[in-house]
Amino acid sequence: SWFRRFGSWKIERDSRFKKVDDKDTARFESILDSRNNPSSVLYQKTENLSAYNTDWLRKYKGEAPVVLKPKQTQEVSALLEYCNANNIAVCVQGGNTGLVGGSVPVFDEVIINLSRMNNILSFDEQSGILQCEAGVILENADKYLREKYTFIYPLDLGAKGSCQIGGNISTNAGGLRLLRYFVYFFHSLVSSLPPFLVFLSPLWFFFFFFLKSINHKYKRYGNLHGNVMGLEVVLANGNVLNLQSNNIKDNTGYDLKHLFIGSEGTLGVITKASVLCMKEPTSYNLLFLALPSFANALKVKLLAKRVLNEIISAIEFADFQSLKFPLTYLHNRCSFPLEGKYTDYPFYMLIETSGSNDTHDKEKLTQLIETLFNEKLISAGTIAQDMGQFRSIWTLREGIGPGIGESKRACYKYDVSLPLYQMYDVVENCRVRVEEMLGHDTIKRGEIDVVGYGHLGDGNLHLNVVTPTFASKYENVLEPWIYDQCSYYRGSISAEHGLGRMKGNMIHYNKSALAVNLMKNFKQLLDPKGILNPYKLKVSYP
Amino acid sequence: SWFRRFGSWKIERDSRFKKVDDKDTARFESILDSRNNPSSVLYQKTENLSAYNTDWLRKYKGEAPVVLKPKQTQEVSALLEYCNANNIAVCVQGGNTGLVGGSVPVFDEVIINLSRMNNILSFDEQSGILQCEAGVILENADKYLREKYTFIYPLDLGAKGSCQIGGNISTNAGGLRLLRYFVYFFHSLVSSLPPFLVFLSPLWFFFFFFLKSINHKYKRYGNLHGNVMGLEVVLANGNVLNLQSNNIKDNTGYDLKHLFIGSEGTLGVITKASVLCMKEPTSYNLLFLALPSFANALKVKLLAKRVLNEIISAIEFADFQSLKFPLTYLHNRCSFPLEGKYTDYPFYMLIETSGSNDTHDKEKLTQLIETLFNEKLISAGTIAQDMGQFRSIWTLREGIGPGIGESKRACYKYDVSLPLYQMYDVVENCRVRVEEMLGHDTIKRGEIDVVGYGHLGDGNLHLNVVTPTFASKYENVLEPWIYDQCSYYRGSISAEHGLGRMKGNMIHYNKSALAVNLMKNFKQLLDPKGILNPYKLKVSYP
Ligand SMILES: Cc1cc2nc3c(=O)[nH]c(=O)nc-3n(C[C@H](O)[C@H](O)[C@H](O)COP(=O)(O)OP(=O)(O)OC[C@H]3O[C@@H](n4cnc5c(N)ncnc54)[C@H](O)[C@@H]3O)c2cc1C
């Protein structure tokens, strides 16, 4: 099947955890006052809970007998206190858009779903700090800021219409700010379908790739560790840990909130957040460049950083092998923006700027282009003249994933961090390995494509290996070889999606035994019975 | 004396800690191979260790019998392993520029001083990540980046010539990037004195204020939690925790490094760091504005954020009461940049920009000024025409502290975070309180001055109360009243310097019992015997 490529590790249900019985559900109903809040407790028996039990990729399915939808921190607290006292395992769920199986139960964990905790609490235009409940949908936060304050939320990703602030923080989501127009353009496609129907549509994987890929942007607005100013977290025993903050600066004791950022629901349930937001830029521009080599792409990046400095908002690259897919399989949507054919040049780059003065930004871009031509770093290039061209170029870049999907072939996808100097070596090493192990003409004959694209801005490579089918002969060539390469070059096997269930047993590729042991200690301290998101992130159960 | 204003809490030596004897020092000598490294072990008996035992403010004095200067992580590890096994308390020391007494022993703790671990290990121009040992002096890191790569280090502060990367991270230092020219201008004053002589000079307190105050800048480059990509930390038991990283993105497990950022040497000794650095800007501009009210300053800030957006690098304010001091006591150095007198207007603002194109930046500034005049938000204003004027205006703003120093009166200084809407209320409340408690004409008669200035960019207020002398009648009026105000408005009693010894018992103003208890647990886990920086940060000993 299509999902085999993700691999998995064997897990058995932990018998220490109690199966939920009528006494438990009666207590849940009373805590959530379900008589007056009919949608606050949902049962597998009486309702179809498959939307809650199935992850976005439809790869992982759980069997939660009950879904709990608290409306307030105090309810989350009471639920956890009860579950902890009674050894009931809990799966924490935000928008359920996570890509590593963290947001659905593995067995019969009860789901605590945050979607009813969706109030925006305050925005302080002066400090730029937004305070909201964890269940606020990312797009709603962003819309609220844009429409009322011409501010933007410091994060943006393809799943913005469904994912939640709390989920983003729990996964330390790395999708970065992107231009308004484009988001709205594509997002409108998906938002025309009812939320949980999106992935039931035959088009879902197309949307998935399309949306998923438009989010990675150059590190301009920093990461969530720099932007989250405060959190409220309910611990496993029901204690409410208030780390909320109105302040940008506060140096009084250890900064505990960071432990919860990226902890994937295994250390506590995030119920509120304070997030530092930015003034909205008003001008967007886009450059598309053809280059003779990856080495030149790195040089262009440095020059761009010098000339465009403060206005850069994305630096992307793709090899010509990548562009084959959108141009072949999405040719009614995607076109090649330069004279000639995409095969004329080996490498391409996109450089996006966003700023507060369009004339200035265009002048800086022109200056950059001149320098690039003079220094013979690029072979060809174009600058988007209007929003139509702007979108069209992004559509090409963002069509790589969907194009591969449309090819109806199998695709092994790896989202990794690598030092930039070695980044493309790994793609080339991979080609060599494929030819050595699977026949030296497999690539030439077009049986296998090894394509590399990604984010030069933050060293995040998408290595995609497109094969005729999913088969262990391919998988064995690629895994764990690719993880070993990441380890060898001191990259990361998970740049942004986390470990969750999918890579829950792979932490040793990136972290030392001592570090993992410390993590275990923290888990033990905060969730001694291990009720929070068990079976995920291997440190989560000793 | 001049230092009384800092207050202090009573501490007794913990008798569990062993007094260092000859056996111990023999072991230290062997670990550090002191025969071949003559300056690696220094004794109170044979050398004058007062520079190591006295803090920058000369407020706190310790009695370390021995100073240990390791050159390598493995040496730090061996030292700590031994100290831990033998209950020897340790004071971790970087550049010894901390302002809350954290960097010097309280009693006879041995000092582990990082200054010999001063190697820059690597810089990756592509990712922007600098890897270095913790003892590298901030200014050296910055110079290295500028000269070799036209990059800058993401932090800058007045103490840059002495403070260390490791010390900055341990205190989560908040001084932000500032313009090149200015730093070099003032810094050269101080660097003309040998390091430890600076504070022995009768001018030291002048330098202190002057240098100290030029560092607070608008939050443009984010905070250290966003910029530190990796750390190497030696734990109390000597274990080396390797959290170094080449990657900007890595989501594999809990992000442990953040626990050490801002932990003031109580959880481990930072020995190496990976820090994300920025391309150097090439254009700097400065605006000086006079305003009729603080409310207008807040409006100007919002407009500036819209028009200048990505190029803003500092937004400062000062009331006219503040300017009195540099203009009166440093009049040969400071002048008022507008027509008329400083008393003509109640409030002033400085807006600094830095970018990559001077023409563009000036155009944006002109546009802002026009808008401000049209909307009648400002009463007067000027834009620095050259580097001379640029420096001169900063000299006025940065002369507030030194001016107060020169007045030879006493000054109670508070460095706090407050929500911007309430920020100036606290200054005014303070005036009311002073008049109520000390006589309603004390301020009018010029006996007491209550002045407010600080960083509109990040909500950091400097509230200074200038009194004839240091006396408990003044102190009692101000403390704990000011800390209560911070608590009441949910600000922070320590915006950036930390708690250290000075405010080691004040964490409850900002953090809940549950949070402090968790901190205690983390301390217990990482340093069960409490040997690291005992007596500081109250959570550090249960
Ligand atoms: C189209 C698409 C595009 C994407 N693009 C990106 C991208 O660019 N960058 C990126 O990093 N990721 C991306 N992702 C994956 C990303 O992890 C999620 O979109 C998002 O961050 C998860 O938010 P969520 O509310 O859906 O959380 P969920 O999927 O519900 O949960 C994710 C994890 O967080 C935990 N969790 C959720 N809420 C809480 C809470 N309140 N308290 C504690 N734990 C909680 C869950 O237990 C689970 O382990 C994308 C996913 C999709 C479907």
Ligand SMILES: Cc1cc2nc3c(=O)[nH]c(=O)nc-3n(C[C@H](O)[C@H](O)[C@H](O)COP(=O)(O)OP(=O)(O)OC[C@H]3O[C@@H](n4cnc5c(N)ncnc54)[C@H](O)[C@@H]3O)c2cc1C
């Ligand atoms: C003129 C001047 C201007 C300043 N400006 C600012 C400013 O703008 N913003 C600001 O935030 N602060 C400022 N400070 C104070 C600030 O805390 C320090 O300048 C700096 O961050 C401390 O670095 P250091 O190497 O001198 O550390 P030290 O003073 O030696 O130590 C500070 C604390 O960190 C611990 N520590 C030091 N090194 C290590 C290590 N390697 N591992 C573990 N713990 C360690 C010490 O035990 C101590 O608790 C200023 C100080 C001065 C004198």
